[in-house]
Structure formats: C-alpha cells, structure tokens
Amino acid sequence: MKKQRNIPKKNYKQSGRLAQKQGGRSGARTKSSSANATAAKPLRQKPSPKPKKPMKAAHTDTPHTQNIQWFPGHMTKTKRQIERDLHMVDAVAEILDARIPLSSRNPDIAALTAGKPRVILLNKSDMADKQATKKWIAALSGEKARVIPVDCKSGRGVEKFVPALKELLSEKIDAYHKKGMLNPTMRVMIVGIPNVGKSTFINRISKKNKAVASDRPGVTRGNQWFTVAKGFEMLDTPGVLWPKFDDQTVGERLAFTGAIKDNIMDIELLAIRLLDLLKELKTPAFIERYSLTDDDLSQPSHELLSIIAKHRGMLISGGEADTERAAAAILDEFRAAKLGYITLEFPAD
Numbered sequence: 183m184k185k186q187r188n189i190p191k192k193n194y195k196q197s198g199r200l201a202q203k204q205g206g207r208s209g210a211r212t213k214s215s216s217a218n219a220t221a222a223k224p225l226r227q228k229p230s231p232k233p234k235k236p237m238k239a240a241h242t243d244t245p246h247t248q249n250i251q252w253f254p255g256h257m258t259k260t261k262r263q264i265e266r267d268l269h270m271v272d273a274v275a276e277i278l279d280a281r282i283p284l285s286s287r288n289p290d291i292a293a294l295t296a297g298k299p300r301v302i303l304l305n306k307s308d309m310a311d312k313q314a315t316k317k318w319i320a321a322l323s324g325e326k327a328r329v330i331p332v333d334c335k336s337g338r339g340v341e342k343f344v345p346a347l348k349e350l351l352s353e354k355i356d357a358y359h360k361k362g363m364l365n366p367t368m369r370v371m372i373v374g375i376p377n378v379g380k381s382t383f384i385n386r387i388s389k390k391n392k393a394v395a396s397d398r399p400g401v402t403r404g405n406q407w408f409t410v411a412k413g414f415e416m417l418d419t420p421g422v423l424w425p426k427f428d429d430q431t432v433g434e435r436l437a438f439t440g441a442i443k444d445n446i447m448d449i450e451l452l453a454i455r456l457l458d459l460l461k462e463l464k465t466p467a468f469i470e471r472y473s474l475t476d477d478d479l480s481q482p483s484h485e486l487l488s489i490i491a492k493h494r495g496m497l498i499s500g501g502e503a504d505t506e507r508a509a510a511a512i513l514d515e516f517r518a519a520k521l522g523y524i525t526l527e528f529p530a531d
C-alpha cells in the first residue's frame with residue numbers, strides 16, 4: 183500500500199498557522215510564523231473528527247490528519263479461519279490493549295464470537311494508567327465475561343487466567359465429569375488486533391517460547407494450536423483489524439500504540455497528532471525526557487516536533503531539525519511508555 187500524506191512536508195508550518203486562524207487552541211505563535219502569516223495559503227483540509235467517547239485530552243491545535251486504514255488480504259483470510267474454527271472452541275480469550283480498550287476491540291470479531299464465554303485480557307497494563315484500568319475492568323465485566331488486567335511481558339496477572347476460565351466453564355466441565363470424562367480438554371481461541379500480545383500471552387501461559395512474538399504488527403500468520411496448561415489448549419490467531427475505521431480517532435489511537443504497520447502511514451503527521459495529546463497531558467516523563475519549557479509546550483505541535491528534534495541533537499545537514507527521526511523516536515518512546523503511563527480512552531460514566 184502507498185504511503186498516505188495529506189499535507190506536503192513543507193506545508194507543516196503553514197497548516198499550523200492555519201489551525202490557529204481557524205480557531206485552533208494553541209495561543210502562542212513563534213516570531214517567524216507570525217511574520218509569515220500573510221503568506222499562508224488556504225488548505226483544502228477536512229477539520230479533525232471529534233472523538234465520540236470522552237477522553238482526557240482532545241486533539242487540539244493541528245488539522246494534520248491522515249486517513250488511516252489497514253486491512254490487508256491476510257486479515258480477511260484470518261476472519262474466515264476464525265469463523266471456521268469457532269465451533270471447536272469452548273471459550274474465547276479476547277486480548278485488548280489496556281491503553282485503548284475501546285479502539286482495540288475489533289467489532290467484527292466481537293460480533294463473530296459473541297455467543298462464546300469469554301475472558302477479556304487487558305494486556306500491556308504495565309504501560310496503562312492504573313486508575314483507568316480499574317474503571318475498564320468494572321465497565322467490561324459481565325455474566326459471561328471475566329476481565330483480567332495482565333502484563334504479558336513480565337507475566338503479571340497471567341496466573342489468573344486458567345482459574346477464571348475454569349470458573350467460566352464450570353458447568354460444562356461438571357457435565358463432562360458427570361459423563362465420566364474426568365479430564366476433558368477445554369479449547370480456547372485467542373483473538374485480538376495486531377501486536378496486542380496474543381503470541382506473548384500464549385508463551386507466558388505455556389511457559390514456553392513456542393509462538394513467534396515480535397514488536398511489529400502482523401507477525402503471526404495462520405491459526406496454530408498450543409497446549410498451555412493441563413486440560414487447556416489454545417489457538418493463536420493472527421491479528422485482525424476491520425475494513426474501515428468510521429472514526430479516524432480510532433485509527434490514530436491504533437497507530438499510536440503500534441497496531442498498524444508504520445510504513446503505510448506518514449510518521450511525522452502521526453507524531454504531530456500524538457504531540458497534540460501529550461501537550462495537553464503534560465506528563466512529567468514527557469516534559470523531562472525532551473527538556474521542554476512552558477514556551478515549548480505552547481507551540482503548535484509541528485513546531486514542537488522540530489524543538490524536540492533539536493533538543494535531541496537530531497539534525498540534518500545545514501543544522502535543520504530532522505523531524506522524521508524525531509517523529510520515529512517519539513512514537514517508539516510513547517509505545518514503550520517512556521513518556522508516561524497513559525490510557526487514551528475511558529469508559530463513559
């Protein structure tokens with residue numbers, strides 16, 4: 183797929199000024215940008231979509247949006263495989279990203295697996311806001327669903343999975359016992375978006391590194407069975423997204439957290455949108471890591487990107503800021519929680 187770019191790179195400054203003119207919230211202008219303000223050409227740019235759900239920080243001062251969609255052919259195939267294999271399983275383990283439990287829930291897969299008892303794993307909880315995770319546990323728990331926060335990287339919380347599953351499937355297991363089958367095998371299908379940690383979870387729970395896990399989305403290809411504990415088998419599946427994100431905020435959040443292949447997006451535009459959020463949240467980790475002053479934080483995000491590049495010594499020939507390198511660094515560091523433990527969405531009260 184081709185890289186999508188709505189605004190040519192050289193227009194970043196221009197569009198930033200335009201955002202202020204059109205009522206963007208960032209008040210401060212740099213000397214150079216206000217001096218050139220009259221040169222700003224109108225951009226044919228759609229206004230940023232408003233988030234539907236309440237969130238801590240709204241996207242604010244730039245119209246630097248891009249249309250993010252990623253639904254390669256192997257995802258259609260996986261969807262069909264999930265549908266085909268569903269009759270074989272007793273339960274579904276749906277893995278969500280604790281930083282974006284809403285946006286990381288694939289509505290197609292949720293609908294497809296709706297009839298099955300489910301355990302929802304809020305993974306990467308080590309990188310999420312703890313209070314927000316508590317709220318999500320309460321919001322997602324239900325009669326046929328158990329919700330467990332986990333950190334598959336360290337293994338924290340993973341031990342709660344099998345007991346939760348046993349409880350969820352107790353009637354079924356009892357029925358087998360009554361029929362004289364003392365050790366029935368329960369089968370569980372693991373589903374989730376790309377890069378959410380499905381394979382890492384299987385490795386953790388089976389205490390073996392059998393499933394290939396990596397920090398790139400789209401690593402697992404094809405369904406694969408694993409025996410993970412006595413009496414439990416699990417089916418690892420490739421990550422699936424859905425054909426169209428109606429709300430671009432969802433696409434952006436998936437991109438921020440690493441569920442979408444970076445090489446199909448404009449990384450600088452994405453980092454600028456992330457900076458819109460980070461500027462509002464003002465986490466100490468973000469401010470300290472990039473040595474940001476109040477004046478820096480009051481700049482439009484495309485300028486803040488240049489400032490961060492310079493603070494980091496990321497320069498290209500002529501001493502100009504290497505904004506592409508800085509954008510990649512910001513995204514990497516956000517994804518590794520080096521800019522704070524940040525949850526991007528909250529359940530409605």
Ligand SMILES: Nc1nc2c(ncn2[C@@H]2O[C@H](COP(=O)(O)OP(=O)(O)OP(=O)(O)O)[C@@H](O)[C@H]2O)c(=O)[nH]1
Nearest residue numbers: 306334377378379380381382395396400401402421
């Ligand atoms: N910090 C943190 N990282 C995690 C956690 N779980 C998984 N990861 C990391 O997330 C990345 C993706 O993990 P995978 O297990 O390959 O994800 P997947 O869902 O199988 O991905 P696909 O097969 O591409 O759909 C890896 O770099 C893991 O180390 C977690 O709980 N915390």
Ligand SMILES: [Mg+2]
Nearest residue numbers: 380381401402
């Ligand atoms: Mg995988």
